[in-house]
Amino acid sequence: MSLKYMExxxxxxxxKELVKRIKAVSTKPLRLMEVCGTHTMAIFRHGIRSVLPDGxxxxxxxxxxxxxxxxxxxxxxxxxxxxxxxxxxxxxxLMKVPGSGSTLAKEKAVGADVxxxxxxxxxxxxxxxxxxxxxxxCAVGFETTIPTIAASLLTAQAENVSNxxxxxxxxxxxxxLAALMEADGVEIDGFILPxxxxxITGTDAYRGTFEKYDIPSVITGFxxxxxxxxxxxxxxxxxxxxxxxxxxxPRAVSDKGNEKAKAIMNQVFEISAATWRGIxxxxxxxxxxxxxxxxxxxxxxxxxxxxxxxxxxGCACGEILMGLKTPEACKLYKKVCTxxxxxxxxMVSSEGACAAYYKYA
Amino acid sequence: xxxxxxxxLDHGSGGKVSHAMFADLILxxxxxxxxxxxxxxxxxxxxxxxxAFSTDSYVVDPIFFPGxxxxxxxxxxxVNDISMCGAQPLYISVGLxxxxxxxxxxxKTILExxxxxxxxxxxRIVTGDTKVVPRGKADKIFINTSGVGVIPEGVDxxxxxxxxxxxxxxxxxxxxxxxxxxxxxxGLKFDSDVRTDSAPLNHMVxxxxxxxxxxxxxxxxxxxGLGTTLNEIAGQSGVGIRLYExxxxxxxxxxxxxxxxxxDPLYIANEGKLIAIVPEKDANQVLEVIxxxxxxxxxxxxxxxxxxxPGRVILETLIGGTRVVDMLAGEQLPRIC
Numbered sequence: 301m302s303l304k305y306m307e308x309x310x311x312x313x314x315x316k317e318l319v320k321r322i323k324a325v326s327t328k329p330l331r332l333m334e335v336c337g338t339h340t341m342a343i344f345r346h347g348i349r350s351v352l353p354d355g356x357x358x359x360x361x362x363x364x365x366x367x368x369x370x371x372x373x374x375x376x377x378x379x380x381x382x383x384x385x386x387x388x389x390x391x392x393x394l395m396k397v398p399g400s401g402s403t404l405a406k407e408k409a410v411g412a413d414v415x416x417x418x419x420x421x422x423x424x425x426x427x428x429x430x431x432x433x434x435x436x437x438c439a440v441g442f443e444t445t446i447p448t449i450a451a452s453l454l455t456a457q458a459e460n461v462s463n464x465x466x467x468x469x470x471x472x473x474x475x476x477l478a479a480l481m482e483a484d485g486v487e488i489d490g491f492i493l494p495x496x497x498x499x500i501t502g503t504d505a506y507r508g509t510f511e512k513y514d515i516p517s518v519i520t521g522f523x524x525x526x527x528x529x530x531x532x533x534x535x536x537x538x539x540x541x542x543x544x545x546x547x548x549x550p551r552a553v554s555d556k557g558n559e560k561a562k563a564i565m566n567q568v569f570e571i572s573a574a575t576w577r578g579i580x581x582x583x584x585x586x587x588x589x590x591x592x593x594x595x596x597x598x599x600x601x602x603x604x605x606x607x608x609x610x611x612x613x614g615c616a617c618g619e620i621l622m623g624l625k626t627p628e629a630c631k632l633y634k635k636v637c638t639x640x641x642x643x644x645x646x647m648v649s650s651e652g653a654c655a656a657y658y659k660y661a
Numbered sequence: 662x663x664x665x666x667x668x669x670l671d672h673g674s675g676g677k678v679s680h681a682m683f684a685d686l687i688l689x690x691x692x693x694x695x696x697x698x699x700x701x702x703x704x705x706x707x708x709x710x711x712x713a714f715s716t717d718s719y720v721v722d723p724i725f726f727p728g729x730x731x732x733x734x735x736x737x738x739x740v741n742d743i744s745m746c747g748a749q750p751l752y753i754s755v756g757l758x759x760x761x762x763x764x765x766x767x768x769k770t771i772l773e774x775x776x777x778x779x780x781x782x783x784x785r786i787v788t789g790d791t792k793v794v795p796r797g798k799a800d801k802i803f804i805n806t807s808g809v810g811v812i813p814e815g816v817d818x819x820x821x822x823x824x825x826x827x828x829x830x831x832x833x834x835x836x837x838x839x840x841x842x843x844x845x846x847x848g849l850k851f852d853s854d855v856r857t858d859s860a861p862l863n864h865m866v867x868x869x870x871x872x873x874x875x876x877x878x879x880x881x882x883x884x885x886g887l888g889t890t891l892n893e894i895a896g897q898s899g900v901g902i903r904l905y906e907x908x909x910x911x912x913x914x915x916x917x918x919x920x921x922x923x924x925d926p927l928y929i930a931n932e933g934k935l936i937a938i939v940p941e942k943d944a945n946q947v948l949e950v951i952x953x954x955x956x957x958x959x960x961x962x963x964x965x966x967x968x969x970x971p972g973r974v975i976l977e978t979l980i981g982g983t984r985v986v987d988m989l990a991g992e993q994l995p996r997i998c
Contacts, residue, residue: 315980347982
């Protein structure tokens with residue numbers, strides 16, 4: 301793979317022109333929520349808040365996969381790491397997320413075999429190389445990662461890798477948007493929809509939520525020009541009072557999305573309820589293994605069923621994920637909860653709202 | 662001892678096998694009269710002046726990567742740390758901690774690279790030590806280097822000396838080393854032209870100091886990258902620092918890898934770059950001196966020291982916005998040097 305970065309979408313002149321147009325068009329207050337951690341990061345990195353008019357507020361939604369992983373699921377990962385002859389494989393972000401008692405990083409430090417992987421296929425290779433051990437993969441992530449997980453399980457099945465399993469805490473984006481719209485106290489005038497997720501789901505996946513709630517929605521990419529263009533579209537809709545669902549990321553996103561990826565995802569998984577950290581259970585927002593793939597279900601294989609646990613006292617991650625509070629409004633922020641010693645998951649992941657505020661604000 | 666051999670615990674025993682390795686492998690490579698005396702320590706002639714003394718340990722994984730290996734990294738690292746004190750490095754020590762089973766061929770390559778790096782930097786390896794630990798107790802090889810150098814009279818550089826109005830020069834592209842090492846890790850085999858920037862900077866520092874320009878701060882932004890080092894300087898000097906994103910030198914392939922993996926090049930390690938903070942009146946001349954050095958061709962002025970927000974580093978982004986560049990909190994890539 302050769303890497304050449306696309307600089308066109310960082311064009312300073314174009315970006316400044318967009319800022320000028322946003323300022324010219326924007327007269328009414330506007331509360332926009334980005335529902336993707338990568339957008340949260342991009343907004344901070346490029347200093348986008350600092351160039352917007354005061355009336356536009358950007359809220360960071362439940363778009364960081366680590367942040368929305370329920371504490372009981374983290375507890376399950378920690379439990380696997382304590383089992384004899386089990387290798388736990390995970391994306392790096394999860395290592396420091398506190399469960400109710402410990403973290404994977406702490407368990408690793410005292411001898412558990414926990415390995416960071418960049419892809420689930422690496423985890424399967426670890427299983428193949430260690431036939432006398434069991435390898436569990438901590439499956440978190442949205443529509444962007446679920447098809448890869450599904451494809452890897454098809455590979456594992458074809459190659460008879462029987463010492464590999466996953467604990468799935470994957471989530472789906474559109475049901476979370478609907479849940480936000482239904483929640484008490486949530487005030488959102490528009491959604492900046494996730495670019496990566498939409499590559500898989502397609503624009504059509506949001507049509508139901510859009511039609512039901514009539515809320516301005518725009519799919520954008522992650523470069524400053526993309527994000528500013530998205531904000532301009534939402535500001536224009538807000539001013540005109542004409543909500544619309546717009547795909548402003550057509551270089552990557554189509555109406556139907558990636559049909560092949562969706563088919564693989566639906567072959568291996570079926571839709572189920574899921575618990576979102578800080579928000580609670582959202583119907584039809586998770587993915588469980590279908591009956592014919594249950595041999596890969598780590599929870600079933602090892603008989604793990606962790607109880608629900610209360611959130612740490614004072615942690616406002618849930619309210620932050622719903623746009624009800626900013627990280628600075630959390631009592632623990634920067635005092636007790638820092639990236640060096642995180643209390644809630646929003647401070648752990650680099651895409652978490654609190655970590656992004658801590659680093660850049 | 663042939664290239665097909667492997668290092669055994671015997672090689673660190675202090676007995677005959679150890680001595681044979683020293684005599685046959687190490688001594689011929691490190692052309693050093695002090696080492697040849699085989700005393701317990703080196704006795705050194707030191708020119709008049711103040712002594713700068715520094716130490717660093719190298720545990721990089723993998724030990725070989727495009728453009729270098731743990732050996733030249735270890736020599737250049739200490740050479741550069743001494744240089745950033747305004748000193749000319751003279752002598753260094755080498756401590757090797759080897760995991761049994763390391764191929765002799767690999768050790769030889771590393772030692773050859775160290776000898777070449779020392780020669781290039783014009784420093785002498787004057788004392789050392791070798792230990793071998795059982796398999797699994799170290800990872801292939803760890804190296805400690807320490808070194809001393811002499812600070813010429815009249816030179817006084819420190820992270821405490823930045824003053825508002827100073828210009829900040831970076832001697833070349835950012836994040837090359839960290840991204841090179843990361844790209845070599847298992848599962849991340851990118852086809853890219855990125856190489857480590859590991860290089861000795863003492864000749865560049867000498868040229869800067871000989872130019873008679875006023876120099877307030879010299880630092881090499883290694884672990885934690887430019888962002889972390891500038892935060893340290895802002896804190897030490899009690900000043901603000903303003904950077905301009907459009908001026909930050911980052912190779913396209915490094916930027917691409919950073920984007921793909923979610924890293925910010927401001928926080929990624931460099932092993933052959935320096936930051937020079939100098940008064941505005943001398944900035945262009947220092948820039949020219951740095952550019953004339955073989956390792957400074959892509960040097961640029963990336964920002965300035967201000968009296969705004971003391972202790973903080975502010976970046977003006979490409980789109981004209983601003984953001985804080987905080988010190989790295991802890992998500993550092995492990996074992997990059």
